[in-house]
Amino acid sequence: MSIKGKFITIEGMDGAGKSTQIQFMKRYLEDKGYKVLITREPGGTIIGEKTRAVILDNKHKEMDSRTEALLYAASRAQHVSQIIIPALQRGEVVLCDRYVDSSMVYQGKGRDLGYKPIKMINDFATQGLEPDLTVLLDIDPTLSLQRIIARGEGDRLEGEKIQFHVAVHNAYMDLAKMYPNRIKVVNANGKIEDIRIEVEKLLKNIFKGESIYEATNSYCSR
């Protein structure tokens, strides 16, 4: 597989500020001349949408944790092959709101399946495609829960209690330790503007020494 672009993911608990910061990231990179695609699972693929609808349906209370993990991986497989890989092959920067790390955290730790099986099914699902950079917005779990409640939203996952949020937070910290080169932790408890500046530093680093010409026209093998 020949990949020219860069693949960047953003992670963090619900309400951590991912949607807010990803828009800043897009603007920052576009100003530098990169072509940027923002996406999130299921990414507009019909198969992914249908799969996701089964997972998030509040009526499906009997769903086994393994079923849930496999459905997320199935939705991701379609998103990767239909949307992300083609964009990378066109030389674009792909900014993805949540990716495999979310499954490691929510299904691996949150649903107690363990990291190993989640990593295994997702390596298969993603054809081994790993991000060049993962920005992890690290927010205090009580603060993220407050934001979710303030929004008045809720699906099957957000209905869980604070203990679940603490477990998710701890799992994200586990991952940051497991993949220190890829995952960069940004303190997300502060002001939107301060977080934006920290995230831009990470972007600057990942594109260091690379001209726009190289980023959009040359092949780099991985």
Ligand SMILES: Nc1ncnc2c1ncn2[C@@H]1O[C@H](COP(=O)(O)OP(=O)(O)OP(=O)(O)O)[C@@H](O)[C@H]1O
């Ligand atoms: N640093 C911040 N300080 C205060 N409020 C913030 C901050 N960042 C984002 N918000 C607000 O918190 C809410 C959640 O932010 P956002 O939607 O960006 O989070 P998210 O990580 O995308 O959440 P989800 O996982 O649920 O999609 C929004 O109302 C947003 O305006």
Ligand SMILES: [Mg+2]
């Ligand atoms: Mg969001």
